[in-house]
Amino acid sequence: MVWPMTAVIQIEGLRKTFRTFRGGARVALNGFDMTVEAGQVHGFLGPNGSGKTTTLRTLLGLVRADDGHMSILGQRAPEALPAVAPRVGAIVESPQFFGNFTGRRTLQLLARAGGVPAERVDAVLAQVGLRDRAGERVKAYSLGMKQRLAVASALLKQPELLILDEPANGLDPAGIREMRDLMRELSAAGITVLVSSHILAEIQLICDHVTIISRGQRVATGPVAAVLSGFDKGxxxxxxxxxxxxxxxxxxxxxxxxxxxxxxxxxxxxxxxxxxxxxxxxxxxxxxxxxxTPDLESVFLQLTAAAPGPSVPRQVDDVVQPGPIDLGVQP
Amino acid sequence: MNLALAEFSRLAARRFVLLMTMLLVAAFGVTAATTVAGSHEPTTAEWERAEQEVRFAEARIEQLRQDCERRQVSPTFCDAYVEREPRIEDYLFGVFVFSQEITDLVYFMIAFLALFAFLVAASFVGAELTSGGMTNLLLWRPQRVTVLGTKLGTVLAAVLALSAVASVLYIGAFYAIAEVTGVPGDLDGEFWRDLVLSVTRGLGLVLFAAAIGFGAATLGRHTAAALGLIATYAIVWEVGARIVFEVVELGRPDQYMLTSYIGAWMAGEVSFYDRFACTDSFGSLCQSQYEVTWVHAGAVFAILLAAIVGGAFATFRHRDLA
CATH class of the missing domain: 3.30.70 (Alpha-Beta Plaits)
Incomplete structure (x- = not known):
């Protein structure tokens, strides 16, 4: 298979079914496709349980795919992950850090494990706004500070590709704005960013491209403006x-x-x-x-049919079963 | 090497490890304090009485031997009387005698160290699997076998180093107690050789316990899985199966019990009585006793390690991680 030269992430036909000992099965990914080109800030959206985190975990080698092809930075994943890992920074959901270590110590250990120069530690702590709190134990950090530490750990390697799963989780409004600015800075510096989030307004502000997933399948992808224009009814x-x-x-x-x-x-x-x-x-x-004009939230809810009804609480699996939707913005 | 150093830092900083180390020190401290409290330096009168008792015992043994030799043609039979000369420490009561009691104390120490190693190793990997720490590490080093192997190697090395230091301090402490408020006893080369062998085997057992705890927690993805395995084994097999074997009159039930092999490993050899072996034969011609040696124990340990630790690595290579 020949991947496009500029594709930093390429996923084709990804399938994953989680099975239980009792014979139960839940299809998490059902032939999912995604392409992230170099230099993009790419939003990855989907309702709860739609397969976002499974996709990222599979891409990063934490979950084994049943079928499909993946590549990161032009190399096949997960086989070549050890080779490309130094060039990829990632946080998946809310990473847990050892509570008794200080923020600085946490990053120093990761830097040591990953062969990263120790000087990077203070640089990334300053970058995420934790310089003055780096000497405190992680267990004393708020959720937002832990999230900043997680982002710092992902930046430690000076990655070419940054994969962030819900990076704004727990951040206050000022923190969300700082995270937005940080991602813009990283993008301006040439780093490709793939970010999954539920804060659709943020995605619309930050991202230039977006992929929307529902029930393990892609329902839309392309430049944000093009995806939105597909839903412009005049x-x-x-x-x-x-x-x-x-x-x-x-x-x-x-x-x-x-x-x-x-x-x-x-x-x-x-x-x-x-x-x-x-x-x-x-x-x-x-x-x-x-x-x-449609915003990303309305498009997202329309595409995934995840809008709450007037009186009946919506269940997590009450989302759209993807059909042959043609937005004219498929890559 | 960097990964190993990072893992060691994480291990050393774990509160559970610190707590277990404190409990270990406390247990050893209580043992030493009890020994000190139960011992005293023999007075001159006690010493003289013990020397007198030794002389009486020697005279009695000599008399018995002479009587024996008059009646027996085989001198080796009568040599049994003199296999162990009476010693002065045999007649000192309420006095800690290092040479006589240190072996049992070492067994006690090894039991504590093995429990410590099992729990620390199980929690080291179990907590990381539960908390997502392992996931975080694998994002940095997406080499599962290397990461898990480094973790196991780190905890084994740490446990071995701590156990070796603890053994030296523990034995040294009791030697000091014997010097100050007891009697060192007869400490010849054979004594030290046997003691070193016991400690070495004990350290092997400690490493075995650590590896089993680590493997079980990895297989079960949780520290509690290792504890559950031990509790289940003890109740279902060591107690339950033993009762069943008794009911169905199965011969040599001890050879199916891990505790038999642990005993054999530590002592070098243990003998068991097979009560069904000689039911159909004349007693003097039938051998109802059988031995389990440290070699058998080593083989059983190797099989268990291959099954549990090998299984842990095999499943971890392909497992989906939360």
């Missing part, structure tokens, strides 16, 4: 004095209109000026005409 929010009359005019003109309490939502609008013109000609003056 909708506009229209505020006008007489909503019922305006709705009648627009409906008669063949546009799908949804009436809300204080505004209309009009879909399939090719030219917003046409709405102003039509309503103005009938003496209705538009006070608001705003395009409704």
């Amino acid at each position: 909708e506009y929010r229209v505020r006008v004095g007489d909503l019922d009359r305006a709705a009648g005019v627009l409906t008669t003109a063949g546009l799908p209109v949804t009436r809300n309490d204080d505004h209309l939502v009009v879909a399939d609008v090719a030219d917003s000026a046409w709405i102003s013109e039509q309503l103005g000609q009938r003496g209705m003056w538009v006070t608001e005409l705003t395009p409704i």
